[in-house]
Amino acid sequence: MPRINPIVPLSGALLALVLVGVSACAADRAEPPAIETRVGPDVRLEAGLALAGRYCASCHAVAAGRDSPRPMAPPFPVLAARLTGPALEESLTMVSDLGHGEMPPARLGQAELRDLAVYIDSLD
Ligand code: HEC
Numbered sequence: 001m002p003r004i005n006p007i008v009p010l011s012g013a014l015l016a017l018v019l020v021g022v023s024a025c026a027a028d029r030a031e032p033p034a035i036e037t038r039v040g041p042d043v044r045l046e047a048g049l050a051l052a053g054r055y056c057a058s059c060h061a062v063a064a065g066r067d068s069p070r071p072m073a074p075p076f077p078v079l080a081a082r083l084t085g086p087a088l089e090e091s092l093t094m095v096s097d098l099g100h101g102e103m104p105p106a107r108l109g110q111a112e113l114r115d116l117a118v119y120i121d122s123l124d
Contacts (some may be wrong), residue, residue: 007123008038012067014043034036044114044115044118045115045118045119045121045122046057047112047115047119048115048117048118048119048120048122049062049119051108051112051115051116051119052076052119052120054110055074057105058070059079059101059102059103060073060074060075060076060079061075061076061081062075062076063076063077063123064077064123070101072101073101076120076123077123077124078092079120079123080121080122080123080124081124084121085121088120088121089113089114089117092108092116092117092120093113094114096108096113103105
C-alpha cells in the first residue's frame with residue numbers, strides 16, 4: 001500500500017511534538033512563578049507601544065495629545081476611556097482577526113494582543 005508511507009514520518013513528527021510538549025510542561029512545573037515576574041508590566045507596555053506604532057499608527061493616534069492621521073479612527077486614549085479589561089481585549093481580538101475600516105486583519109498573537117491591551121489601558 002503506497003498510501004501508508006507518508007503517514008509514518010508524519011506520526012513520527014507528531015510523536016516528537018508530543019514529547020516536546022510534555023518536556024515543556026515538565027520544565028514549566030520546575031519553575032512555577034517565572035513567567036509573570038519576567039514579563040512585567042513595563043516590558044508589556046513597551047512591546048504594546050511598539051506594536052501600536054507598527055500596526056496601528058498609520059490611522060490611529062497611539063499616544064495622548066495627538067489627532068489620528070485618519071479622522072475616523074478613534075485615538076487610542078479615547079479607546080482606553082471607552083474600553084478596559086476583557087472588553088478591550090475582546091475588541092482588539094475582533095479588530096485583529098477580522099480587520100476593520102480599511103485595515104486588513106493583522107492576525108496578532110495572543111501575547112501581542114495582551115501587550116497592546118496593557119499599553120492602551122495605560123493611556124487613560
Ligand atoms: C487603515 C487604517 C487603520 C489601521 C491601520 C488601524 N485602524 Fe483601527 N480603526 C480604523 C477606523 C477607520 C476605525 C473606526 C471605524 C471602524 O471601527 O471601522 C477604527 C476603529 C478601531 C477600534 C474601535 C472598534 C470599536 O469597537 O469601536 C479599535 C479597537 C481599533 N480600531 C484598534 C486598532 C488597532 C489595535 C490597530 C493596530 C493593530 C488598528 N486599529 C489599526 C482604522 C484603522
